[in-house]
Amino acid sequence: MAKKTIDVQLLNPFISATLDCLTQMAGMTPERKRVFIKTDPMMHGYITGIIGMSNGITGSCSVSFPAELARHIVGKFMGEDPAKLTNEMVSDGIGEVANMVAGGAKRQFATTEYRFDISTPTVIMGAPTALYNPAETVSIACEFSASPALAETFLIEIALRPTTVT
Numbered sequence: 001m002a003k004k005t006i007d008v009q010l011l012n013p014f015i016s017a018t019l020d021c022l023t024q025m026a027g028m029t030p031e032r033k034r035v036f037i038k039t040d041p042m043m044h045g046y047i048t049g050i051i052g053m054s055n056g057i058t059g060s061c062s063v064s065f066p067a068e069l070a071r072h073i074v075g076k077f078m079g080e081d082p083a084k085l086t087n088e089m090v091s092d093g094i095g096e097v098a099n100m101v102a103g104g105a106k107r108q109f110a111t112t113e114y115r116f117d118i119s120t121p122t123v124i125m126g127a128p129t130a131l132y133n134p135a136e137t138v139s140i141a142c143e144f145s146a147s148p149a150l151a152e153t154f155l156i157e158i159a160l161r162p163t164t165v166t
Contacts, residue, residue, distance in 0.1 A: 010114070011035065011140050011158055014061060017104025018144065018156050021097060026076035030144040033153060038141040041130040044155035046070065047090065048129065049098025052119035057109075059137055059160035061102045061118075063094065067127075069152040070094050087125065095121035101156065133159040 015032060022028040046067035052060050065073065067090075068082075074093030075082035085093075098121045106118060124131075133139055139159040146154060 010057070010160065011142060013105035013108035014101060014156055014158050015142055016108060017101045018063070020104055021100040022073065022146070025100070026073050028073070028076070028147045030146055033143040033145055035140065035142045038139040038157055041132050043129045043131055044143070046127045047094050047123065047125045048131065049094040050122045050124070050131070051098050051102035053102065053116040054119070055117045056115035057160060058116070059158065060133065061098065061105070062131060062157045063098050063101055063154065064157065065094060065154045066152045069146055069150060069154060072150065073097065073146070091123045091125060095123045137161055
C-alpha cells in the first residue's frame with residue numbers, strides 16, 4: 001500500500017526564515033518549542049498571515065499569532081507603541097511577516113532542487129478561526145516562544161501536497 005508523506009526537511013528553511021525575520025525586524029529571540037503534524041484546522045492565534053505556494057512546491061505557509069503578541073511584533077517592526085496600532089496596521093504587519101518568512105524560505109531553497117512561487121499575503125483576524133487545507137495536503141507545524149520575556153507562543157504551519165512512497 002502506498003503511503004503519502006512529505007520531507008520534514010522542507011520545514012527547516014521556513015523555521016530559519018521565521019527566526020531571521022523576527023530577530024532582525026523585531027529584535028526578538030524566538031525559540032522553537034515543538035514540531036508536529038497538524039490535523040486540527042483551528043488556527044493557533046487571533047491573527048494569521050497566509051502565503052500560497054505554487055509552481056513546484058504546492059501548498060501554503062501560514063504564521064499565526066495571539067493578538068497581543070502580534071501587536072508587540074508589529075510595534076517593534078514599526079518602532080511604534082503597540083497600544084497605538086490600528087487593526088489595519090497589525091494586519092499589514094503580520095502580512096509582511098508571512099511574506100518575509102515565505103520569501104526567506106524561497107531564497108534558501110534556491111540552492112536545492114525545490115522551487116516555488118509565492119502569492120500576495122492574505123491575513124485573517126478573529127478567534128476562533130479555522131483554515132481548511134485541501135484534503136491531499138499534509139500540514140507540519142512548528143510552535144515557537146517569541147522570546148524568554150513573553151509567555152505567548154506563535155505557530156508556523158506549512159501545508160504541502162505530499163509525494164507517494166511505496
